[in-house]
Amino acid sequence: MRLWRVIVLMAVTLAVGIGLGYVRWGRETRELREALTRAHAVRPQLAAAPGPWTARGVVRIVLPNQGVLFLTHEAIPGLMPGATRAFAVAGAGLFAGLSPGDPVRFTVERRGQQVVLVAIDRDKGT
Numbered sequence: 001m002r003l004w005r006v007i008v009l010m011a012v013t014l015a016v017g018i019g020l021g022y023v024r025w026g027r028e029t030r031e032l033r034e035a036l037t038r039a040h041a042v043r044p045q046l047a048a049a050p051g052p053w054t055a056r057g058v059v060r061i062v063l064p065n066q067g068v069l070f071l072t073h074e075a076i077p078g079l080m081p082g083a084t085r086a087f088a089v090a091g092a093g094l095f096a097g098l099s100p101g102d103p104v105r106f107t108v109e110r111r112g113q114q115v116v117l118v119a120i121d122r123d124k125g126t
Contacts, residue, residue: 052109053079056123059102060084064095069117071106079108079115087117094120 057073072084087108089095094117098104107119 051079052107052118053077054105054107056103056105059098059100059104061086061100062095062098064092067092069095069098069120071104071117073106076108088114090116090118094118097122 053076055073055076057071059069060072061068061070063069067089068086069089070084070086073082075082087106098120103123104120105123106117106121108115108117110116
């Protein structure tokens with residue numbers, strides 16, 4: 001293959017890679033702005049809502065070494081919409097007997113700017 005063809009091919013490859021990277025960056029930026037807008041919309045409700053809050057969810061990941069529990073939970077009125085998120089756990093004893101996939105009923109409360117999981121039990125169903 002001639003040298004000029006290699007150079008042109010490399011330049012086209014580089015241009016396509018940069019273009020695709022720019023498109024992805026733009027998409028991620030738009031998604032982050034939308035998430036920030038949603039967070040700002042929820043924030044005024046957070047200050048006015050009394051706590052603690054109790055909800056149902058499903059355990060996704062248990063990380064006792066980091067003091068974190070990932071839950072997929074229903075909407076918590078006055079606090080947050082339903083989602084999968086990490087919660088800081090108030091005490092190491094709360095991790096006992098939990099494994100991914102367990103349905104749970106849990107209680108969270110606000111401690112400063114953080115929402116902390118303070119109680120959790122396996123959900124026996126309704």
